[in-house]
Amino acid sequence: MSNIDAMIAILKENNFMCLAVPGKIVSVDESNPDLRMAKVNFGGIEKDVCIQWIDDVQIGDYVLVHVGFALNKIDQKEAEKTLEILKKALPKISTKGKAFKT
């Protein structure tokens, strides 16, 4: 594969821009106070992530990561609340309506 073909293959696989992905903090390195870093696990893959804008980071916290930076911590309570709303919605819904694509 030529250099350019390899690059096109990389381009096809990568969705960099708006994507922010939740990952779990595995370890924290605060030795440089201007650039605090963490190792973050994304479903088995670990990456170095800058956590400079996040206060009070604990191992096990989930953060939303974009281009190598944590944008915010995921609020576990709010996440659970949203899921509860989704679950509660199930029984009271009528089955009328369009058939869904399978």
Add this chain to the structure above:
Amino acid sequence: MKYIDEYRERTAVESLSKEIFSAAKKPWSIMEICGGQTHSILKYDLEDLLPKEISLIHGPGCPVCVTPIELIDKAINIASKEDTIFTSFGDMLRVPGSKEDLLSIKAKGASVRIVYSPLDALKTAEQNRDHNVVFFAVGFETTAPANAMSIIEAKRRGLKNFSVLCSNVLIPPAIEALLESGKSRIQALLAAGHVCTVMGYEEYIPIAEKFKIPIVVTGFEPADILQGIFCAVKQLEEGRYNVENQYKRAVRREGNPAAINLLNKVFERSDRKWRGIGLIPKSGYKIRDEYSEFDAEEVFQTEDSTAEESQICIAGLVLQGIKKPVDCTAFGKHCIPEHPLGAPMVSSEGACSAYFRYKRSFG
């Protein structure tokens, strides 16, 4: 993966779909602003889970797509210089300039490298002190703090060979311009969840009031998007127009104050040209004078130019939600991801690329 899989569960998605069916009495047009949301909608066929009365309009939320052609030409000009390493997110490399793209000048020998993070561009500068390393800082508010951080870090590390070609744009002024123009029939908006993760959503409150439209801050997974649509439909049916936050697990009202402080330190708001849309007042970030040594436009003293767009490409109308990609005569024929006429066919957030990937049979 946690915080992703739960929001893709079929039962949750189907139950939300049914809720939308029972809530929607009248026809409504809702714009999802972010191209990432457009991709989810197409990928998961979410339009098939909505009543026919609800139409989704795809918004301009693709930073790669709205980067002006003149700036692409400028990037190509800088990247072609000797002793220069040009670094960029991968999406930018196939975006057509007026004559060529970054990938084609790489083929001719220019040093153009893909980076995942602005910090990787900094590392490149540290490892290549005898080269000018330039980073193409494209992005909305989601990416702007990372771009700002590269400048702060370059200064702290005393790097003299690093600069940034800045194309950071801002969503709220663009939304206002779109609503002001009245060209598309937007009745409600799904705001981009990750932009709001950084900026919060206070800026949207006066927009919702001024144009009397509901704005729902929405995430990116199928259940998020359907829940966002449900909230919007409910407000529309009840005649309300509030700013509502569907994406509470990531978005706080005030956003991320540390990231916002950093943005204000490095950038100031400036007028910006959006490709396909035109000049929008105060819709971009410009590097402040105190950091001008890291501004590639200052370092390389590139001249402003004007360039012609492809005559048949309707990217501008697609970006404004006036036309769909499949309305374009070139779609899937003269314009494909390998040979794009317009940026929305290139970017992983572009509407044309989403239609090409997931709805090609319509073309």
